[in-house]
Amino acid sequence: MLATLGIQGWTFLLVGLSFSLYIGIAIWTRARSTGDFYVAGQGVHPVANGLATAADWMSAASFISMAGIIAFKGMGGSVYLMGWTGGYVLLALLLAPYLRKFGKFTVPDFVGDRFSSQVARVVAVLCALFVSFTYVAGQMRGVGIVFSRFLEVDITLGVIIGMGLVFFYAVLGGMKGITYTQVAQYCVLIFAFMVPAIFLSIMATGHLLPQTGLGAQLESGSGLLQKLDTLHADLGFDQYTNYGGGLFNIVCITAALMLGTAGLPHVIIRFYTVKRVRDARSSAGWALLFIAILYTTAPAIAVFARTNLIDSVHAKPYNDAPAWFGTWEDSGLLAWHDRDGDGVITYAPGKVVQGRPVFLDPEAGTPVRGAHGQRLIDVTTAMPDGSARLAPGRNELYVDRDIMVLANPEIAGLPDWVVALVAAGGLAAALSTAAGLLMVISSAVSHDLIKRTLVPTISEQGELLTARIAAGVAVICAGLLGIFPPDYVAAVVAFAFGLAASSFFPVILLGIFWARFNAAGAISGMLTGLTFTTGYIVWFKFIDPGANSADNWLLGVSPEGIGALGMVLNLLVAVPVALMTRPPSDEIRDMVRSIRVPG
């Protein structure tokens, strides 16, 4: 494995220190009332809320995978950068201040009260639960993977340790505990992300900031991006800095990610925790600023790492490859299959084998080696559907996208403690997002389902106890999903955004900006958006995955972008239905008017 004693020692130390910090904060910020538990007593400072929101939002995927995705997609990766930041403009301008003025605890609370409809409330609860469970499974898995990769413990044990930690501070501290641990987690994760990035930038360009290094002039007179475009052209890859077509689909995916971001309950709920309406506005700004630090660095890491990868391995004899090649080969994130038997690594467009490569290990730890000492992968066994495993084309190199962040410190030759820092940062990113999602699940059950729907007479102490139990049960469910991950987790991430974009966002928006909007419009709109988006995604991801290509898509829109069309359909149904049915009562119109002003 990659870890020498030094790296492992450092990792135990840094992860241990960061975990004790989170536990200390949790004890210090115990929740004493339901107000503390659901919305941190509504006393969080806007900068603290911005930090917490940034940690809440940036998941294991943002930290570990995003730079790698961009490195492989090039310009196409822009949809994630713009989609996952642009949503904050919508939040700050269209949702956060008004929901804060409304001043209740949850998103279903707003939907239920605004439309005075229990049906609407329960539909909102179900959406919130589905979206949050989808998301949290991936986070717990991420915790397990970081543990197993850096500390060489079993994934299951890693998930259990993560569960124990989240259980402790979520159940004890509720939103209050989560908020302040998220502040600490943001600091850990951004430090861990920036240190290797800054080193890489100095090495590659002489610039301290990766954001300016990416556009710096090299000694050759051109820039890194021009160099990468040339490398891509030489190797036969698409140009790195151009979209090259499919723009309508790109617009739809970006819009769906933006609208989904603004509609995700675990993000919205954070804006209930500040003191005043103007704090809700400004904390959205702080949150985006803190997110932007990572999001503007990721594309620079992508270019540094991709250039470095091509430069250091393409057309090189395997025996001359840098030391990290062997390290990451051993951990299964790199693989080389010598198609032509010349001992030289050829990197070209296309896959090496269908699916993930399977290594020919007789038992763990003793890989089978080829003629040049490389770890061998299976290229002969047919795929489950009978097709050939070896993919057509010339490409001999398999690279896991996660390597772009995980291997950075080693590629840059950084000291052991920086590698350990990346582990602590990845854990902070995964745990903070998991905690925020568990909060949504817990409050949806104890507040919206028990208190507001089933047992309205429950006492404050009873509700607080229920909330703690719900949080505890949610942690255990999330952990089980992490230990036994259903196959569809990766496939349904598009779901979470599509669902939030096509259900929550338009209904909350109209609920605030159109006083005449009513329950019939909201319910019919949500159901239309949900049915359309769910149907489209389920069809292409599960029922007929073979047909999931541009030729078969509606208007050329992929399942990832369909939430944008779902939102338009939602509006097209919701508005006429609302106009044809009874207007809401005067009390509701007064409520709508009152949430539009701060004072």
Next chain:
Amino acid sequence: MSTQKTNSHETSEVASTQISPSKQAESPSPTGDVSGHFHANLKLIALLLAVWAFVAFGLGILMADWLNQWRLPGTTFPLGFWFAQQGSIYVFVVLILIYVRSMRRIDRRFGVDEA
């Protein structure tokens, strides 16, 4: 959402008839000019979201490949690439900053400021 182009923030009856389908002239809620405030808010939102959409979908996507024939002055960034992966994010931050600042002024002008 669209707003009309008049400058009459102070005339609340114009605002409430054009912005919300509700025909009630004045809302009974707190002190201050609630309709005028909402009208000014909508104008600001429309302006900022127009910039938001133009930068993200216009410069960052639809025009990006075409903009790549130029470079961001003083750097080697192809211009469209820069908007897609860097510039748009900076613009988003600035848009929220402008909104926060302007809304503080609007809150005070219409007398609905928070304590």
